[in-house]
Amino acid sequence: MTDNSGPFSDYPLPYQSYDDMADVFRQYVSPGKLDLWEGFGFKLVLGKRNGITFTDAYSGKEYINCHVNGGCYNLGHNNPRVVQAVQEALGKLDIANHHFGSPLRAQLGERLSATTGHALSRVVYGVSGGEAIDVAIKAARAHTGRQKIVSAQGGYHGHTGLSLAAGDPEYRELYHATLPDFVQVPWDDPEAMAQAVDSNTAAVLLEGIPATMGMCPPSEGYFQAVRQACDAVGAAFIVDEVQSGLGRTGKIWSYQHDGIVPDILVTGKGLSGGIYPITATLMTPEIHEILSRNPTSHISTFGGAELGCVAALAVLDIIEEPGFLKRVTELGERFEEELHNLPFRLRRRGMFMGLEFEEESQAFLTLLRLFEAGVFPFPSGNDRRVLQFLPPLTITDDEASDLIGRVQQVCTE
Numbered sequence: 001m002t003d004n005s006g007p008f009s010d011y012p013l014p015y016q017s018y019d020d021m022a023d024v025f026r027q028y029v030s031p032g033k034l035d036l037w038e039g040f041g042f043k044l045v046l047g048k049r050n051g052i053t054f055t056d057a058y059s060g061k062e063y064i065n066c067h068v069n070g071g072c073y074n075l076g077h078n079n080p081r082v083v084q085a086v087q088e089a090l091g092k093l094d095i096a097n098h099h100f101g102s103p104l105r106a107q108l109g110e111r112l113s114a115t116t117g118h119a120l121s122r123v124v125y126g127v128s129g130g131e132a133i134d135v136a137i138k139a140a141r142a143h144t145g146r147q148k149i150v151s152a153q154g155g156y157h158g159h160t161g162l163s164l165a166a167g168d169p170e171y172r173e174l175y176h177a178t179l180p181d182f183v184q185v186p187w188d189d190p191e192a193m194a195q196a197v198d199s200n201t202a203a204v205l206l207e208g209i210p211a212t213m214g215m216c217p218p219s220e221g222y223f224q225a226v227r228q229a230c231d232a233v234g235a236a237f238i239v240d241e242v243q244s245g246l247g248r249t250g251k252i253w254s255y256q257h258d259g260i261v262p263d264i265l266v267t268g269k270g271l272s273g274g275i276y277p278i279t280a281t282l283m284t285p286e287i288h289e290i291l292s293r294n295p296t297s298h299i300s301t302f303g304g305a306e307l308g309c310v311a312a313l314a315v316l317d318i319i320e321e322p323g324f325l326k327r328v329t330e331l332g333e334r335f336e337e338e339l340h341n342l343p344f345r346l347r348r349r350g351m352f353m354g355l356e357f358e359e360e361s362q363a364f365l366t367l368l369r370l371f372e373a374g375v376f377p378f379p380s381g382n383d384r385r386v387l388q389f390l391p392p393l394t395i396t397d398d399e400a401s402d403l404i405g406r407v408q409q410v411c412t413e
């Protein structure tokens with residue numbers, strides 16, 4: 001690898017230009033990924049990353065990251081406290097050995113459990129959100145001795161085996177990954193849920209707020225109705241907080257707005273600060289019991305890597321600081337106040353926000369104009385009338401003013 005650092009990267013880039021990179025990427029990784037975005041005239045490569053912004057490595061254009069990879073960069077790119085924690089551990093810790101006890105996995109387990117008031121006091125670690133969802137489904141099935149999983153149409157839980165089976169046909173049919181006993185019902189419809197949940201149901205699996213479906217928070221009472229439907233038949237309620245969790249909504253977990261406690265909670269993405277992959281499936285001791293009795297029945301070599309635990313502990317330190325969640329709540333209110341009279345409706349809980357347009361084409365044109373203006377939101381894959389709008393939670397007042405100004409300008413032109 002030659003060291004011909006691009007001008008817009010802090011890290012030596014092996015290719016001088018986008019086209020040089022693309023030639024190799026096309027040949028050895030995926031032509032399709034590049035074709036998709038190039039079709040819209042968009043040749044993006046992440047270069048310099050710092051706080052709320054990243055810079056395109058080859059053009060030097062700077063963007064405010066309002067996609068944050070679905071929450072990975074909730075605390076900004078390269079959050080200095082997370083980076084420092086991992087840097088201090090590098091060369092001393094590594095992934096450790098998942099077969100044995102670990103002080104860091106224990107400490108993180110206790111801290112995660114505490115975020116649920118110790119209701120979900122057993123933690124199984126993973127590497128990806130999909131893996132963590134698979135664990136949730138496996139645990140619910142093992143505990144109940146039942147098969148059926150009820151999820152929401154348009155929801156998204158990952159692309160591994162069981163998480164994929166719980167998602168939309170569009171993603172699973174191509175891979176012949178449809179599985180029996182997975183049922184989807186319309187989101188936010190308590191009657192459809194009550195009808196679907198029966199004595200064969202192992203679990204209901206819902207996102208805290210569905211992101212891919214279009215950033216639509218549950219209506220008041222919906223999660224309580226789901227909780228009741230589950231309780232009536234002894235099914236587990238799994239809440240997927242991969243995107244909605246870790247402070248994004250102004251509470252640590254989105255379910256804490258809904259007056260329920262789930263039996264299983266899945267977290268990922270922002271748990272690592274975008275620095276080192278780690279995910280976690282939290283569950284009640286009762287549900288976990290069967291995993292504990294069969295300790296080798298579920299393993300994950302990299303799951304709960306100690307370097308990941310270090311990153312996650314630093315993330316929790318930040319979001320649990322006094323005032324952090326209050327500021328998220330206040331910032332969310334500010335966005336709502338200042339993003340009005342524009343051609344979209346703001347869907348929002350805390351700073352979990354979506355810009356809902358009337359037409360898909362309008363959303364898409366606005367997306368391209370926002371890119372030009374250096375703002376980087378992202379389309380909701382299953383409702384393209386909605387742009388996911390997720391500025392980092394660490395955004396300062398001045399940065400928020402700048403961001404709001406850019407959105408206002410693009411949308412009033």
Ligand SMILES: Cc1ncc(COP(=O)(O)O)c(C=O)c1O
Nearest residue numbers: 128129130156157158207242243
């Ligand atoms: C709500 C939700 N659950 C699960 C996942 C899967 O996570 P991963 O991509 O880490 O497997 C995602 C990913 O976008 C997600 O948004």
